[in-house]
Amino acid sequence: MKRYSEIAGDGGSDILGQVIEQRRAQAASLAGVGHLVAIASGKGGVGKSTLTLVLGLALRQRGRRVAILDCDLNGPCQAQLAGLQEVPWHLSEEGLGVPRRADGLGVLSLGGVLAAEQPMPLDSVAQGDAHTWRATREMAMLSQLITATSWGELDLLLVDLPPGSERTLHHLGVLGARTSVVLVTLPSALATGVVSRSLGALRAAGHEPLGYLENMAGYYCRDCGEVRSLFPEAPRSLDLPCLGSIPFDPEWAERGDRGWPPLGEERDPALEAVGHAAEALLASLAHRESPEEEDPR
Amino acid sequence: MKFLCVACDEAMKLQDAMPAEDPGTLAVVYCCPECDRQMAMLTNPWETQLVQSLGVKIGPGAESESTGCPFAGAVQGLQSAETESLSTSETTSPPASAEVTAEGALVWTPAALARLERIPEFVRPMARQGIEHWARDHGWPQVTEEVLEAARGGMGL
Numbered sequence: 001m002k003r004y005s006e007i008a009g010d011g012g013s014d015i016l017g018q019v020i021e022q023r024r025a026q027a028a029s030l031a032g033v034g035h036l037v038a039i040a041s042g043k044g045g046v047g048k049s050t051l052t053l054v055l056g057l058a059l060r061q062r063g064r065r066v067a068i069l070d071c072d073l074n075g076p077c078q079a080q081l082a083g084l085q086e087v088p089w090h091l092s093e094e095g096l097g098v099p100r101r102a103d104g105l106g107v108l109s110l111g112g113v114l115a116a117e118q119p120m121p122l123d124s125v126a127q128g129d130a131h132t133w134r135a136t137r138e139m140a141m142l143s144q145l146i147t148a149t150s151w152g153e154l155d156l157l158l159v160d161l162p163p164g165s166e167r168t169l170h171h172l173g174v175l176g177a178r179t180s181v182v183l184v185t186l187p188s189a190l191a192t193g194v195v196s197r198s199l200g201a202l203r204a205a206g207h208e209p210l211g212y213l214e215n216m217a218g219y220y221c222r223d224c225g226e227v228r229s230l231f232p233e234a235p236r237s238l239d240l241p242c243l244g245s246i247p248f249d250p251e252w253a254e255r256g257d258r259g260w261p262p263l264g265e266e267r268d269p270a271l272e273a274v275g276h277a278a279e280a281l282l283a284s285l286a287h288r289e290s291p292e293e294e295d296p297r
Numbered sequence: 298m299k300f301l302c303v304a305c306d307e308a309m310k311l312q313d314a315m316p317a318e319d320p321g322t323l324a325v326v327y328c329c330p331e332c333d334r335q336m337a338m339l340t341n342p343w344e345t346q347l348v349q350s351l352g353v354k355i356g357p358g359a360e361s362e363s364t365g366c367p368f369a370g371a372v373q374g375l376q377s378a379e380t381e382s383l384s385t386s387e388t389t390s391p392p393a394s395a396e397v398t399a400e401g402a403l404v405w406t407p408a409a410l411a412r413l414e415r416i417p418e419f420v421r422p423m424a425r426q427g428i429e430h431w432a433r434d435h436g437w438p439q440v441t442e443e444v445l446e447a448a449r450g451g452m453g454l
Binding site for chain 1: 299308310311320327342343347351353412415417419426431448
């Protein structure tokens with residue numbers, strides 16, 4: 001009896017061929033992007049989205065062509081953080097245009113088209129048991145969105161991932177092997193423990209992150225101008241290069257709710273720390289060799 | 298997934314795919330090119346949904362189609378209402394004086410609609426709503442390519 005590998009194709013639909021074509025089209029769409037950088041964490045609530053946005057602003061301030069892709073289809077927030085909630089998507093001749101702020105930072109987020117109270121609509125012929133197909137569907141939707149978007153020429157595309165080790169791996173599978181990863185953690189034993197597991201999962205799957213960002217590394221008091229301790233004790237650090245430690249600034253929450261203004265000449269410890277992190281990220285990317293994308297056949 | 302005719306030791310070829318009578322199920326028919334024996338693979342709704350979730354199409358000639366809904370090559374019955382709605386709008390010439398369709402949506406010109414159809418199906422209703430909202434706010438009577446370009450100028454911060 002013939003073996004699986006002895007039969008060419010699948011008899012008609014060529015599903016594998018269609019999947020390969022999807023990947024080719026996605027790679028072609030991202031051809032003008034210099035670096036894909038996923039901002040990830042196994043832990044939720046560590047400030048990934050805010051850091052992604054402010055990092056994007058800092059990179060933009062340094063003259064880089066930057067866009068952000070909000071991969072959280074269920075809780076997208078980058079459009080609000082960037083002040084692009086009321087900006088309709090640009091349907092161009094070439095495809096979906098990335099909405100841009102006046103300072104040039106591009107942000108593609110479903111939060112720009114979904115009302116605040118509206119969940120992501122997902123129709124299904126299966127009645128219930130969404131766990132059997134939902135992750136596959138979401139990853140296919142993300143790939144379709146990336147492929148349909150006209151990204152143009154970018155130095156960096158920052159990819160804001162939803163939390164969770166497993167979801168990080170799912171997203172990296174969609175984004176491809178050339179994607180660099182930056183983990184975000186907090187200086188608490190709890191967060192560091194969870195993010196350490198994320199690091200282990202990434203390494204087991206063959207991904208070596210560029211480094212990590214330590215968010216909420218102290219509290220910036222605007223009254224006295226000092227950075228005070230926020231967590232009781234310094235936990236062990238991750239077994240990765242630290243790209244930056246960013247203190248908590250309560251004003252960031254208000255900026256995020258209103259939509260972040262362009263970065264100007266203001267200098268405070270939190271923004272300075274993000275600026276240093278942006279430079280550390282650029283230096284790290286300059287030394288990274290892009291791996292070849294795998295052939296799914 | 299591949300199917301082998303055991304008697305002939307020959308790979309079976311896909312002949313047809315169609316929605317079965319049970320909701321969410323498919324009948325995918327294969328035939329042996331040697332003995333002409335046919336068999337049908339019947340999927341349950343979860344199997345149907347899993348394949349549909351990949352964004353691929355099932356059916357003869359599916360590999361040659363470049364866009365559209367999963368199963369579009371053979372299974373019209375599983376297409377979403379949104380796809381049908383868009384297809385209807387596409388063939389409608391925009392009345393010069395009318396502002397809205399019977400459903401209350403702004404009329405889109407065929408060229409503007411063609412741009413909408415270049416983005417993934419799952420985001421079309423949302424993108425459409427946002428653009429129509431912007432167009433109404435800015436006094437446009439219908440959605441044209443000019444409106445789509447003008448909306449781009451309405452940048453954020």
